[in-house]
Amino acid sequence: MPASNADFWMKKFSANVERDRTTTEKLTRAGWRVTVVWECELRSGSVDVTVARVAEWLEACAFDQSG
Numbered sequence: 001m002p003a004s005n006a007d008f009w010m011k012k013f014s015a016n017v018e019r020d021r022t023t024t025e026k027l028t029r030a031g032w033r034v035t036v037v038w039e040c041e042l043r044s045g046s047v048d049v050t051v052a053r054v055a056e057w058l059e060a061c062a063f064d065q066s067g
Helices: 006-029 047-066
Strands: none
Touching: none
């Protein structure tokens, strides 16, 4: 959370979370599998953790598809 203008950022993050939730629900109902990666997850040394998480998710999806 940025230190300056905290109220603005809290509202923005809340709106983003709600938008992601709504979009994920719509896509899931349409048969898609969805994962969300926020830009902040790709900064400050967390890229490897995020990539590993997404790779595990993709492997699980592939396994689910095959049986």
